[in-house]
Amino acid sequence: MSNIGSYEERVKNFSWDIAKEVLDWKDGELLNIGAICSDRVCGMGKGSKPALIWEGFGGRSARYTFDDLKVYSNAFAGFLREQGMEPGDRICIFMDKIPSLYFSFLGILKIGAIVQPLFSAFGEESLEVRLASAETKAILTTVKHVKKVRKIRERLPHLEKVVVVDGNPDRLKGDEIFFDVEKYPAIKEFDVYRSDSETPSVLHYTSGTTGQPKGALHVHNSIWGQALTANWVLDLRDDDIYWCTADPGWVTGTSYGIIGPWSLGVTQCVLDSGFTSARWYQFIQDNKVSVWYSAPTAIRALMKDGGELVKKYDLSSLRHLASVGEPLNPEAVIWSGEVFGGLKFHDTFWQTETGAIMISNYPGMEIKPGSMGKPFPGIEASVLDLETHEPLTEPGKVGLIAFRPGWPSMFRQYWKRPDIYRSKFVGAREDAMPDELRTDKSLWYVSGDRASIDADGYFWFVGRDDDVINTGGHLVGPFEIESALVEHEAIAEAAAVGKPDKVNMEVVKAFVTLKPGYEPSEELELDIMNFIRKKLSPLAMPQEIEYVEKLPKTRSGKIVRRYLRALEWGEEVGDLSTLSDE
Amino acid sequence: MDEMKDVVLQYVIDEYLEEDEEDEVTYDSPLISSGIVDSFSMVSLKKFLENKYKVKLPDEEATPEAFDTVNSICALVKKHMG
Numbered sequence: 001m002s003n004i005g006s007y008e009e010r011v012k013n014f015s016w017d018i019a020k021e022v023l024d025w026k027d028g029e030l031l032n033i034g035a036i037c038s039d040r041v042c043g044m045g046k047g048s049k050p051a052l053i054w055e056g057f058g059g060r061s062a063r064y065t066f067d068d069l070k071v072y073s074n075a076f077a078g079f080l081r082e083q084g085m086e087p088g089d090r091i092c093i094f095m096d097k098i099p100s101l102y103f104s105f106l107g108i109l110k111i112g113a114i115v116q117p118l119f120s121a122f123g124e125e126s127l128e129v130r131l132a133s134a135e136t137k138a139i140l141t142t143v144k145h146v147k148k149v150r151k152i153r154e155r156l157p158h159l160e161k162v163v164v165v166d167g168n169p170d171r172l173k174g175d176e177i178f179f180d181v182e183k184y185p186a187i188k189e190f191d192v193y194r195s196d197s198e199t200p201s202v203l204h205y206t207s208g209t210t211g212q213p214k215g216a217l218h219v220h221n222s223i224w225g226q227a228l229t230a231n232w233v234l235d236l237r238d239d240d241i242y243w244c245t246a247d248p249g250w251v252t253g254t255s256y257g258i259i260g261p262w263s264l265g266v267t268q269c270v271l272d273s274g275f276t277s278a279r280w281y282q283f284i285q286d287n288k289v290s291v292w293y294s295a296p297t298a299i300r301a302l303m304k305d306g307g308e309l310v311k312k313y314d315l316s317s318l319r320h321l322a323s324v325g326e327p328l329n330p331e332a333v334i335w336s337g338e339v340f341g342g343l344k345f346h347d348t349f350w351q352t353e354t355g356a357i358m359i360s361n362y363p364g365m366e367i368k369p370g371s372m373g374k375p376f377p378g379i380e381a382s383v384l385d386l387e388t389h390e391p392l393t394e395p396g397k398v399g400l401i402a403f404r405p406g407w408p409s410m411f412r413q414y415w416k417r418p419d420i421y422r423s424k425f426v427g428a429r430e431d432a433m434p435d436e437l438r439t440d441k442s443l444w445y446v447s448g449d450r451a452s453i454d455a456d457g458y459f460w461f462v463g464r465d466d467d468v469i470n471t472g473g474h475l476v477g478p479f480e481i482e483s484a485l486v487e488h489e490a491i492a493e494a495a496a497v498g499k500p501d502k503v504n505m506e507v508v509k510a511f512v513t514l515k516p517g518y519e520p521s522e523e524l525e526l527d528i529m530n531f532i533r534k535k536l537s538p539l540a541m542p543q544e545i546e547y548v549e550k551l552p553k554t555r556s557g558k559i560v561r562r563y564l565r566a567l568e569w570g571e572e573v574g575d576l577s578t579l580s581d582e
Numbered sequence: 583m584d585e586m587k588d589v590v591l592q593y594v595i596d597e598y599l600e601e602d603e604e605d606e607v608t609y610d611s612p613l614i615s616s617g618i619v620d621s622f623s624m625v626s627l628k629k630f631l632e633n634k635y636k637v638k639l640p641d642e643e644a645t646p647e648a649f650d651t652v653n654s655i656c657a658l659v660k661k662h663m664g
Contacts, residue, residue, distance in 0.1 A: 057616045096617070121620065147600045274617040276646045301621070305645075472622070507622075522633045529626045530597055538622035 002363035004232040007374065014377040016408055019224035022231050023263060031220050032195045034077070034109030037262035038070040039192065050267045053241070053287055054099050057273035062099055066265065069106065072099075074187035076107025076140075079179055083161055085138055087112030087193055090203060092131060092139040093248070094149070096120045097272035100165045100181055101248060104140050105258055109201055112193030114217075116203045119249030119474075120145055125484060125535045128152040129212050130205045131159060134415060143167030146176065197221035203415060204251045206352040207477030209466040215415030216352045222255070223263055225356035225409030229376060230260030233348060234291055235320045235363045242268045243284070244293040250474060251352040252324055255409070256293055260356075277305040281313040288317035295325035297472040299332045299345060300503045307339040315340060320363060322346045325473020326505045327461040330369035347372055349401075349461070351447060352475075353424070355409030359401075359459050372451065372459040380404035381459070383451055384444060389426045395455040398462050402426065402444035410438055410445070424448075467561045469498035471507050476540050478561060484535050485510055485542075488528055490518040495551050495559045499544065499568040510542035511551060511564055520547035586635075586659065591652045593630055598623065609653045614646040624649050631655065637662040 004010055019025075029040070041051075047067035055061045064072070085091060091108045093115060095101045101117075108115045116134050118127060127148055131139070138161035139149055146164050150173065153159060162176045169178035195201075201220045205213040230236050234256065242261050246252035261268045269287045273279060275298065284292065321336060321343050328347040337344040346361040349372040359381060361373035375381035382391040383399030392399045405425070413434040414421045422428050425437050426444040437443065450462040469476045478496040485494035493513045498506035512528070514520065525545045533541040552560045566573045587609050595607060598618050613619045619627060628644050631637070639662060648658045 057612070144600070272617075274612075274615045274619075274646070275621060276615055276650075278647075279615060503621075522629075526626060526629050526633060529629065533623060533626060538620050541622060541626060543622075543625045 002232075002235050003237070004235070004362050004364065007362050007365050007377070010232070010377040016224050016228070016378060019228040019408075023227055030192060030194065031197055031223070032109060032112075032192050032199075033201055033220050033223055033259055033263070034073060034106040035192045036223060037259060038066060038073050038106050039190075041066045041262065041265040042070050044265065046265050049265065051262065052099060052102060053267065053269040055269070055271050055273070055283065055287075056098070064099060069103065069262070071186050071188065072103035072181050073106035073110060074190035075181050075184040076100075076104045076179075077110035077190050077192075078187045079184060080107060080113065080138070081111050083138065083163075083177070085111060085113055085161075088200065089113045089137040090116045090134040092116040092118055092134075092136045092141075094118050094120055094122075094127065094139055094141040094145050095165070096142065096144070097247060097253075097270050098142065098166070099270075100140075102258060102270070103181055104165070105248065105254070109195075109220075110190060110192045112195055112199060114200045114203050115254075116205075116215075117248050117250075117254055118205070119247060119537065121539070122148075122249075122537045123533070123535045124148045124151045126480075126537055126540070128155060129480075130215070131156050133205070133212065134203055134215055137161065138163060140165055140179075143171065146172075195220045198412070200412070202254055204254070204352045206251075207468055207475045207480060208420070209468055209477065210479050211420075211477075212480060213477060214417055214420055216251075216411040217413050217415055218355050218409065219412055222355045222409035223259060225407055226255045226260040227263045229357040229360075230256060230264055230266075233346070233357050233360045233362060233376070234260070234293055234322055236261055236264055236266045236291060238265065240266050240290045241288050241317070242266050242291045242293070243271070243287070243289045244268065245271070245280075245295065245298060246293070246324075251355070252293075252295075255356055256324075275301065277302050277309055278312075281310065281315065284315050284318065285313045290317050291320045291322075292318060293322045293324065294345070295473040296323055296328045296332060297325065297504050299323060299328065299336065303332060303335050304503070307335075310339045318343055320346075322348055322360075324348045324350065324357075326470050327370070327372070333367060333369035344369075349373070349449075349459070351449075353411045353445075354403070354407070354447075355411060356407070358403060358407075368454075368456075368458050370460070371454075372461050374457050374459065379407055382444070383453055383459075384426065384446065386450075386465075389444070392453070396452050398450055398452045400465055401447045401449045401451045401459070403447070404441050405438050405443055405445050406441055412438060467497065467565070469496070469506055469508055471498065471501075471539055472504040474539050476508060480536065481508060481510065481532065481540050481542070482559075484532055484540075485512060485528070487535070488531050490514050490524060491528070493551055493559075495561055495564055496542065497561050497565040497568060501543075507543040508540060509544045509546065509568060511546050511548050513548055513550060586656050587652050589634070590631070590655055590659075594619070594627075594652065597626075597630075610651050612650050613652075614650045619649065621646065627655075631659050635659050635663060 244257040349359040481496040499509040
């Protein structure tokens with residue numbers, strides 16, 4: 001029997017207070033995610049239970065108990081407080097998936113500061129934009145990544161502390177601070193910040209169609225959504241060994257790679273090395289992983305290597321599989337059932353802004369391969385007419401995925417951008433502020449994705465409602481790429497769109513016009529690709545560049561990306577009457 | 583072959599490593615499984631090889647395993663140079 005039991009019964013009798021029952025929560029307990037995921041678990045007598053089983057590249061490995069998690073997160077908390085960090089300060093974590101990332105995440109929360117996790121593959125420009133926006137006060141990083149920080153630091157006046165958590169302290173420069181958590185004097189008990197439900201916790205940056213990335217701000221109250229979905233959707237139990245393959249630079253890696261499992265006191269594994277199918281199967285076998293939460297891109301890469309490889313490993317420990325990041329194609333669902341002893345990947349849908357799973361296939365419920373599943377109990381979800389924004393009642397009709405506001409893990413604002421926050425709510429007053437919007441149940445929060453609902457209530461993903469590119473489960477903003485492209489010496493104008501890709505669903509393709517004196521060539525294409533890879537990230541790097549004489553524009557001069565995108569996807573181009581004749 | 587290895591190794595050092603990391607990479611150093619080159623960046627490495635050696639490397643052969651070391655990369659390129 002799964003944790004959720006009957007989905008229909010749960011929908012009928014739902015209350016978010018069930019999350020408190022799942023956590024065995026007592027009135028008056030301290031609502032601080034850092035403490036809930038470590039101190040509280042120890043207080044329940046699980047201090048000696050493994051919390052983190054970590055493997056890195058080259059045979060490196062480590063195991064940490066919940067007692068270790070408590071002491072090491074306390075060390076980060078104590079150190080940061082000593083450095084003058086205060087509640088509400090933004091502290092960035094910019095590391096690969098090493099143990100210190102996990103300890104520092106909880107430590108930052110324990111002092112009431114806001115964690116700003118950033119993907120370690122970001123180039124210096126992606127990093128700078130996000131640190132400048134958040135006015136980040138400190139960054140915790142590693143010897144490998146501090147070099148990127150050095151290149152931009154003088155342009156970040158708010159960045160007071162640069163802390164390096166590994167390597168040789170003699171190689172630090174200027175006022176950089178070295179901190180080795182395992183050598184810091186043990187702090188058995190730490191005076192954890194008395195946060196409440198609305199105290200800010202995590203700031204995740206996410207890309208949009210226009211402008212630079214926006215910071216989606218979450219609060220400690222998110223724990224109820226993350227814990228209950230981890231319990232019901234991922235079906236986590238006390239004796240599980242759980243593996244979430246996501247990087248905590250992205251929201252899946254924090255909501256379900258840290259908060260969800262550890263709030264429940266579940267052991268989790270982390271693999272910090274490059275992807276190969278064999279390495280992943282070996283990791284599952286060695287650690288007896290029982291619940292595996294991964295992404296369609298990875299699943300399709302595993303599919304490419306075939307079912308014969310799977311047979312070389314003992315994967316009998318697996319009992320539940322789930323997926324997130326982009327729609328999981330039916331073939332991948334069916335394939336997983338065939339090669340993993342009848343276990344099929346359960347697709348889940350949610351986004352940075354929602355903080356927790358919103359629509360999902362549940363353990364024990366029939367999977368319709370290719371479907372997103374049904375709304376989580378307590379979540380009112382719909383698809384809205386593209387023009388009128390009224391909920392659609394006709395099965396199969398495509399509209400905008402929308403949710404009634406008010407679920408616990410909902411983001412509370414876009415960092416210092418109430419105007420953009422407001423634009424996400426259908427029917428919002430022009431002067432409505434974030435606190436009103438997020439509690440007004442007469443409104444709809446619009447996710448930016450399109451779907452239809454079938455006669456059985458299953459949602460079916462159709463695509464984005466904007467120009468944002470979903471590559472390998474990560475959202476990349478075309479504006480950010482285009483802005484970087486035109487910084488290349490050869491490029492006059494640029495447009496970035498998604499083009500279809502078998503493994504990553506879509507990848508970035510750029511259309512560029514060249515400045516006088518430059519000629520199209522293969523060498524120039526490679527140079528542009530590497531320019532973007534280093535400046536932004538490998539995800540943002542165009543995997544194809546097309547040289548064009550001119551870009552399609554409206555009469556007011558705006559580039560019409562939808563035209564270019566439609567050509568790539570072989571879709572109807574639509575109304576072109578607004579295009580310039582020039 | 584050795585010249586090709588040197589060229590590819592130097593390209594990897596120049597494009598994927600920071601200044602003081604070059605000593606750590608040899609012909610046999612894992613590139614993909616170590617995380618030096620990720621799956622997205624493999625596309626630009628493949629493009630470099632195709633431009634430089636005037637070959638077409640089929641997608642089905644450009645796997646993480648085939649791109650994992652300078653040695654295996656050069657073996658793949660050689661195979662398609664005819």
